[in-house]
Amino acid sequence: MRGNARSPLRNDRLNRRSFLTITGIATGATILGAAPASRLVYAAALTRAQRDKLTPDDIIALMKKGNQRFRLGQESPHDYLAQQRAAAKGQYPAAVILSCIDSRAPAETVMDLGIGDCFNARVAGNIANDDILGSMEFACKLAGAKVVLVMGHTACGAIKGAIDKAELGNLTGLLARIRPAVEATQYQGERSAKNYGFVDAVARKNVELTMADIRRRSAVLADLETSRAIKIVGAMYNLETGVVDFFG
Numbered sequence: 001m002r003g004n005a006r007s008p009l010r011n012d013r014l015n016r017r018s019f020l021t022i023t024g025i026a027t028g029a030t031i032l033g034a035a036p037a038s039r040l041v042y043a044a045a046l047t048r049a050q051r052d053k054l055t056p057d058d059i060i061a062l063m064k065k066g067n068q069r070f071r072l073g074q075e076s077p078h079d080y081l082a083q084q085r086a087a088a089k090g091q092y093p094a095a096v097i098l099s100c101i102d103s104r105a106p107a108e109t110v111m112d113l114g115i116g117d118c119f120n121a122r123v124a125g126n127i128a129n130d131d132i133l134g135s136m137e138f139a140c141k142l143a144g145a146k147v148v149l150v151m152g153h154t155a156c157g158a159i160k161g162a163i164d165k166a167e168l169g170n171l172t173g174l175l176a177r178i179r180p181a182v183e184a185t186q187y188q189g190e191r192s193a194k195n196y197g198f199v200d201a202v203a204r205k206n207v208e209l210t211m212a213d214i215r216r217r218s219a220v221l222a223d224l225e226t227s228r229a230i231k232i233v234g235a236m237y238n239l240e241t242g243v244v245d246f247f248g
């Protein structure tokens with residue numbers, strides 16, 4: 001029964017051979033995940049062996065392909081109950097994602113990921129603090145994730161709040177962590193929260209500074225990256241187009 005619950009990170013070249021053997025469908029169909037027969041051959045959750053075979057670049061490529069499926073309306077036919085049952089015995093996530101709490105930017109959904117595929121830390125403005133760094137260190141050093149993805153998004157309310165120097169309870173301190181990105185953003189034009197061009201430029205700079213922050217403040221993650229065990233990358237999710245644009 002689990003075979004009906006293909007998780008998208010299994011939708012990769014590791015499984016293509018068995019997929020092709022069974023279905024005889026040309027290479028390329030698996031990338032888009034459109035063939036119903038493919039549901040018969042994928043395991044419900046990433047196994048340790050599958051995850052360990054993937055390189056950081058493989059995982060980034062799979063996330064890009066998942067975003068492509070999302071944009072084309074060709075998401076994997078998730079059987080969440082089967083994924084839940086399979087993952088209950090143990091987890092072998094391939095990546096840890098740091099993304100914003102924005103309800104319109106759910107990383108797993110927009111990259112067509114399943115239960116057990118990735119860790120996801122969410123905080124307004126996707127900034128790193130000590131607890132999030134600790135979570136990432138757990139994800140990579142102890143649990144074996146190979147990609148750290150910091151994903152910002154367009155039209156981010158936290159970024160707008162930081163630009164406007166909004167003040168509200170504990171939010172004031174959070175927005176202060178984003179302020180360096182506002183100051184560091186070079187931009188020709190109106191530097192206001194009403195100008196979405198500026199807001200999105202600050203959001204991207206904020207992702208870059210967060211990546212630098214991770215490397216500077218986490219010796220554990222910096223060492224893993226230096227030894228090529230992991231990759232730390234950034235991305236911007238576009239609310240209008242659905243595109244996750246990777247960089248870094």
Ligand SMILES: [Zn+2]
Pocket residue numbers: 100101102124125153155156157158159
């Ligand atoms: Zn946001």
